[in-house]
Amino acid sequence: MKFSINHQQIQVFAKANWLFVVLILVTFTSCRKEDDASKNSTSTYVPTPILASDVFPREFGIPALPSDNPLTVEGVYLGRMLFFDPVLSYDSSISCGSCHKQEFAFSDPVPVSSGAFGLKTHRNTPSLFNMAYSKKFFWDLRVNNLRDLVFEPIQAHNEMAMTLPRLEGKLKNIARYKEYFNKAFGHAPNVVDMSKALEQFMLTMVSYQSRFNRFFPGDSIQLLSSSELRGAFLFNGLVNFNNGVTNGADCFHCHGGELAQQQNLNMGGFANNGLDVVHTDKGLAAIDNKSTSLGVFKTPSLLNIEKSGPYMHDGRFKTLDEVIDHYSDNVNFNSPNLHPLMDHGGIHLNLSAQQKADLKAYLLSMTDNKFLTNPAYSNPFKK
Amino acid sequence: MKTSLLVSFAAILLFTSCEPEKENPTPVDNSNGITLKFVGQIGGTDISKISGVSHFSKSEGERFKVSNWAMILSHVALIKDNGDTLQLGDGYQYVNYLDESKNGRTVRNIPTGRYKGISFMLGLDPGVNHDDPAKWPANHPLNGFTTGLHWGWSSGYIFHAIDGNYIKDSVSSMINGFSFHTATDKYPKQLTLNFEFDIDNTLKTAYIISNAEDIFAKPNSIKLANGSVSHSEGVAEIVLMDKLVQNIVAAFMFNKVE
Structure with a gap:
């Protein structure tokens, strides 16, 4: 049996009352997930892949990298910008890089660090490098991957004190992030891709030349x-x-x-x-x-x-x-x-x-x- | 009437069109095979099923518990009915007795028929032992970062490691540490465990059990109070390791195939 719509049926559709129209509209709008709403997939830009062998030294070997977040030039650069951008904190006062200082191997030369609003962290800020080879993070090993890790300091009240809706809103209003989220992930700025970009940047932080x-x-x-x-x-x-x-x-x-x-x-x-x-x-x-x-x-x-x-x-x-x-x-x-x-x-x-x-x-x-x-x-x- | 039909139609659309796109399910591997499962027991309990570090058990009058127990095997093979061996994959296996997900290895597409045992080497051939550990893929049994069983330096791999704590006797409450790391080219040991089993078109699991108590008791009595650390180097430590390796080898027991 062949399915078709004839002219008469089209006329019936046209005469349908407002309830029908509303239902149709609801049908085609309700299926957009929250994430999708923020990810206007309009980009055809293809990010430039980074070969693992170009990042990780032969002496260390190639680590097990996340298969759903391949390293790209654009993703790593986006992660680097985010890492150093105070916009990630509630009052735009501190970035990840405020406590993870490169000259101190991305640690902080004080017993505990100062977060937003002057509050202190509970523990010493750990150094950051060669994280691609680790499977547990934080002093108490409570997190298993880097993309989950980033949400903790961002949301901790004594660190960056940020909320994710507020953060996503801020990112969406910044031109460079509109450009680079689109280039790296083909989406408008959103916190999920933010965590993946930060993950990419941190995976590439390799110290091997001492x-x-x-x-x-x-x-x-x-x-x-x-x-x-x-x-x-x-x-x-x-x-x-x-x-x-x-x-x-x-x-x-x-x-x-x-x-x-x-x-x-x-x-x-x-x-x-x-x-x-x-x-x-x-x-x-x-x-x-x-x-x-x-x-x-x-x-x-x-x-x-x-x-x-x-x-x-x-x-x-x-x-x-x-x-x-x-x-x-x-x-x-x-x-x-x-x-x-x-x-x-x-x-x-x-x-x-x-x-x-x-x-x-x-x-x-x-x-x-x-x-x-x-x-x-x-x-x-x-x- | 028509309107209400259309409304119903739209309503159906509403409640059916929101189903997420179905991803292709992960293909199920129905091929036959065998899983070699190495189970470490303490006090008769599978140590991978004990929450946290194992409870204290008793051996040679001392109470002890295990915080680490792992090994590297090579030349892992099934012994065919005619005596030939069938190497499983590349023959390497990493066993972490404390982790249920890392104490067995599955190899599929095994020729059906009768087999009469398994063979393996505890440890590695010297050439492999001193080769570059970074050349192995991230999840390979010989990737040093994955297992933590590479010394670093140039000494090669740790073939068998068992660490934990002990209390000397019933009077003492002092908790001491013990650490036995079997390594160096002196200690690779070839083993054969004889047991008959059939490989058919299903996935079989062979269980090989070791009791932690036996490692300190049979055939050699090892009192931790008299020597609780050996890394296979130094005269006294080698004497101790010689005894321990005899015990480790003797402790492997075939349990069942199912």
Whole structure:
């Protein structure tokens, strides 16, 4: 049976009353999802793809990237603009880049940062790089990907204090965002694509050019000074007491590999490192409510550690010397859930002054000045 | 009448036209195959099903719990009825006993017939062990970032890792850590587990169980209070690791195929 509409039927349609017209209108307008309403898909612009092999160094390998958010030149640039744009905060006073400063490896050189309206963050601002290789984010590991991550500081009352409807409205009224959302995603500005653009930008933030990274394959020993080399062996050596002296500090289990950070959670990707007996900040336990997670925090990368102080989740240590002193002399063996590799049978490492100096020298070799000054990650609004 | 019919027609349009576009469903793989599932037990319970770190169990008079237990296998193969081996995929398998989604590997399109066991190597051949870990794709068992079982440096991979905490005896309440990381070219171990099973046109799962208690007890008694750390280096640690590896190998038990 062939379906057709004849002239008479058209006339009947034409005579239909207002209710019919309204229903038809409702039919064809009600199906537009809220997202679609803000995504006027009028663009035929094709964004320029970025090859993963052009972003990630061979030494690190290609990470597992989100398949639904391929890197593009336009997407990354849009993310970079958004990262540095104070328009993302309620009162347009701060951007992501206000607390994640490039010269400090995208961390903040204060124990806790200042958000919109002068409120303080609860924890130390973590550094940002090599996030493409991580699967958990924030000190308490509560978020699994970068696009979800961005909504937290944007909406936190003590950070950017923004609401998403207000943010979307602001973005829609800015010409450069109309242009670049369209170029990158083929849509008008919206918060979903905003999070994807920020994700793209952050995925491309790769730090791999420190002397440590060039030394790491182990065949470029000449790149390190004798002190740094001694520090390398101490860092990568196992704790092995001989008459109370150890020639290994076993830093590498949690901070090992080219990323200077254990990515596998069970292998040291998170740990209680013996700071306190009573944990005023519950850490991961506040997320998963497990007693075994009390005082457990994400293990940070030590790349660029020279620049990313103060240290620990609460920024309690101002200097690397204080950090080394903690691991050498002050680990609290009664701290609940102390990482298994940190109790050393209840004996402190008691590193000598020379060992501490060597260890510090090695840590300083992890500074990647090219990353800290790379214009690709800089504020695009600064002239 | 006509108007009301049209109104009804429009109403039907209203309530049917809003269905989201149906995406093509993910194709279901109905091909046959086998999943090799390695189950770690503590106190008789599958450790992947315990919330958080495992509870304390007892071995050699000491109470202990496990916070990490993982390994890398190579040359994973089925043993055919005629004794030939059929390597499963590229033969590599990463096992994280604590994660139900990472303690098994499925390989499909297996020739039907009778098989009489499985074989695998705990660890890696030296050439692979010292090769560049960055060359493997992100989700490959040998990608160091994925498993966390690469030493970094040039020492290669950790073949088997078991870490946790223990309490020396019933009197003491002091919680200590233990850490045993099996590595270096001294320790790859080839294993064969004999059990007969049939591969038909369905997906089978073979369960191989290890009990954490056995790793510290059979055949070698390992008291954690006498030595709780070995990374396969150093004279004393190698003596300890030799014993532990014997126990690890002995602990693999075929459970069932279903």
